[in-house]
Amino acid sequence: MTEFLLAAAGLMVVTVAIGLLRILRGPGDADRVMAVQLLGTGGIAALLLAGAATGEAARVDVALTLALLAAFTSIAFAKAPGA
Amino acid sequence: MSALLDLWTIVAVSSGALFFLAGTVGLLRFPDTLTRLHALTKADNLGLGLVVLGLLPRAEGLLAAAKLLCVWLLVILSGATVSQLIARTARRERPPA
Numbered sequence: 382m383t384e385f386l387l388a389a390a391g392l393m394v395v396t397v398a399i400g401l402l403r404i405l406r407g408p409g410d411a412d413r414v415m416a417v418q419l420l421g422t423g424g425i426a427a428l429l430l431a432g433a434a435t436g437e438a439a440r441v442d443v444a445l446t447l448a449l450l451a452a453f454t455s456i457a458f459a460k461a462p463g464a
Numbered sequence: 465m466s467a468l469l470d471l472w473t474i475v476a477v478s479s480g481a482l483f484f485l486a487g488t489v490g491l492l493r494f495p496d497t498l499t500r501l502h503a504l505t506k507a508d509n510l511g512l513g514l515v516v517l518g519l520l521p522r523a524e525g526l527l528a529a530a531k532l533l534c535v536w537l538l539v540i541l542s543g544a545t546v547s548q549l550i551a552r553t554a555r556r557e558r559p560p561a
Contacts, residue, residue, distance in 0.1 A: 382470055389477050389515075393484055400488040403500075411497050411554035415504050418546065419491060422508045422539060423484060426515045429535065430477065433519045441531050448535055452542030459549035 386434035390427040397423030414458045421451030469521040476518030483511035497554040501547055508543040512536060 400423075403416040425444045432440030487507020494500045516536040523529040 382473070385474060386477070389481055392481055396481070396484050396488050400491050403491050409497060409554060409557045411550050411557060412500060414550060415491060415497075415500055418543075418550075419487060419504055419507060422512055422543075425535060425539060426480065426484065426512050429515060429519055429532065433522050436524075438524070438528060441528065441535065445531065445535050445538070448538045448542065452538075452546060455542075455546040455550060459546075459553050 383434045386430050390430035390434065393423050393427040393430065410458070414455055418451065418455055421447060421454070425451070473518045473522060476514045480511045480514030480518060483507055483514060487511060497558070498551060501551055501554070505543060505547055509540055512539055 397420045400416050400419045404413045407413060425447050428440050428444040428447065432438065432444070484507050487503050490503025490506070491500050494503055513536055516532050519532060520529055523532055
């Protein structure tokens with residue numbers, strides 16, 4: 382079961398990393414922020430899976446913090462002058 | 465019972481991964497900003513939701529399970545808010561014809 386969870390975590394990271402191609406292609410700033418948003422959520426999922434695989438409860442706390450910070454990135458983008 | 469829970473975890477986590485994959489493909493392939501936003505929110509809410517549901521039976525104790533649900537709720541809440549903000553910014557960038 383540990384192997385399955387770790388493999389799922391790795392797959393999650395690879396998937397959202399491919400999504401980062403959208404940052405290169407744009408065309409607007411909103412599209413780029415969406416790729417970052419997907420990276421945040423994928424990172425949360427990977428952290429939760431890795432936490433369940435290794436039994437380290439601290440990783441769930443890291444995921445909770447990442448969820449909070451990922452929300453702030455997009456809000457900062459929407460509120461930035463000139464965005 | 466344990467095998468059944470393992471099966472549940474495998475099914476739910478795999479479906480979650482599928483939604484993440486679909487979200488990424490949509491983000492890369494869809495033609496304009498708003499449709500891409502639509503694909504992204506599926507990965508956010510359903511993908512992470514299924515992963516959390518799959519991990520719930522493996523949580524040690526009620527507190528750990530509540531914490532997992534907390535992560536999901538926070539992502540759903542922030543996802544809904546942020547999608548509105550991003551959509552508004554996209555409209556300002558390129559107003560609909």
